[in-house]
Amino acid sequence: MSDKSEKITMLHGAGGSVMHDLVKNYIVKYFGGLGNAAEVPLEAMDDAAVIGDIVFKSDSHAVKPIFFPGGDIGRMAISGTVNDISCLGAEPYALACGLILEEGLTLSDLEKILVSMRQTCIEAGVGIVTGDTKVVEKGSLGGCVMNVSGIGKRTSALESNLQVVRQYRELKTRWTLDSNLTEGDKIILSGTIGDHGLAVLSAQQGLTFGSKILSDVKPLNHMVQALLGTVGGVVAMKDPTRGGLADALNEWTEKSKIGILVHENKVPIRQDVQTACEMLGLDPLEIGNEGKMIIGIVPEKAEEALKFLKQTKEGKDAQIIGETTTDFKGVAMQTLVGGKRIIAKPVGDPVPRIC
Ligand code: MG
Numbered sequence: 382m383s384d385k386s387e388k389i390t391m392l393h394g395a396g397g398s399v400m401h402d403l404v405k406n407y408i409v410k411y412f413g414g415l416g417n418a419a420e421v422p423l424e425a426m427d428d429a430a431v432i433g434d435i436v437f438k439s440d441s442h443a444v445k446p447i448f449f450p451g452g453d454i455g456r457m458a459i460s461g462t463v464n465d466i467s468c469l470g471a472e473p474y475a476l477a478c479g480l481i482l483e484e485g486l487t488l489s490d491l492e493k494i495l496v497s498m499r500q501t502c503i504e505a506g507v508g509i510v511t512g513d514t515k516v517v518e519k520g521s522l523g524g525c526v527m528n529v530s531g532i533g534k535r536t537s538a539l540e541s542n543l544q545v546v547r548q549y550r551e552l553k554t555r556w557t558l559d560s561n562l563t564e565g566d567k568i569i570l571s572g573t574i575g576d577h578g579l580a581v582l583s584a585q586q587g588l589t590f591g592s593k594i595l596s597d598v599k600p601l602n603h604m605v606q607a608l609l610g611t612v613g614g615v616v617a618m619k620d621p622t623r624g625g626l627a628d629a630l631n632e633w634t635e636k637s638k639i640g641i642l643v644h645e646n647k648v649p650i651r652q653d654v655q656t657a658c659e660m661l662g663l664d665p666l667e668i669g670n671e672g673k674m675i676i677g678i679v680p681e682k683a684e685e686a687l688k689f690l691k692q693t694k695e696g697k698d699a700q701i702i703g704e705t706t707t708d709f710k711g712v713a714m715q716t717l718v719g720g721k722r723i724i725a726k727p728v729g730d731p732v733p734r735i736c
Contacts, residue, residue: 396623
């Protein structure tokens with residue numbers, strides 16, 4: 382039993398090591414191992430679970446404020462679940478939405494969010510088939526919070542992707558999992574990092590950065606399925622949300638038991654995001670994104686995949702940012718000046734209530 386004086390803090394919801402410890406030592410401790418065995422169970426702590434041929438995911442959103450430059454809570458909730466299901470190589474097709482509305486939220490704001498959710502569903506080609514609505518007294522929700530759960534299925538694109546992988550090496554799983562990386566795999570990042578976190582921060586603090594930084598929030602399922610079906614060779618995918626690229630890559634190194642070397646000059650960052658981060662003392666590697674994917678791929682297909690991604694609107698700024706290695710454990714960055722620095726697992730995302 383835990384110490385009675387220990388309390389939940391904002392860091393427990395901020396990605397990074399504090400949140401991972403909470404999930405592992407409390408949530409997984411009590412929920413793990415229940416019911417029928419899943420192929421990818423809760424304990425794997427992957428982006429979604431696998432039961433039979435179905436990928437299943439639940440994701441809650443409590444972003445503050447509910448409207449921010451480039452998006453809103455509704456677009457983010459749909460995209461978040463769609464992207465997590467996509468990480469495993471599945472195509473999302475049905476969602477459930479639980480809304481918790483706060484007393485005082487205007488119906489016009491609610492409608493704006495619902496319109497945005499409808500548009501995002503159309504964009505992703507998914508339906509919302511069930512849900513629930515509750516209302517709570519005025520407090521600290523900032524208007525509303527919501528949960529979107531969803532299911533996805535195997536596709537012929539995923540099957541052909543795995544066939545390509547197996548031309549080059551053995552792969553024990555039928556899904557693109559965090560634990561699938563082996564020595565020499567290339568790491569592709571689908572676009573610029575830090576945009577979402579800074580867009581939300583600017584809305585929270587009333588900051589302007591000289592130019593408008595918009596959230597990257599978007600569904601990535603079409604880009605992912607097209608990549609799997611057209612190029613193939615992908616072994617792992619992850620959306621670097623809370624805790625950013627630093628957290629996502631560290632999760633990969635832990636689960637795949639392999640080192641990752643990242644080349645600083647290859648990581649795409651917008652100049653205005655870089656400048657704002659320097660001004661605010663933030664590390665763009667630790668800031669959450671909502672429309673980006675990191676892709677682990679067999680080296681033989683990396684260049685072809687990059688060329689393909691650059692032709693898509695979601696992946697036009699993609700780069701091969703690094704590769705796996707057995708030379709060291711964890712994540713290291715080859716810096717611009719030729720040195721190496723450790724990219725530690727962040728304690729938590731520096732921007733609170735980012736998603
Ligand atoms: Mg994820």
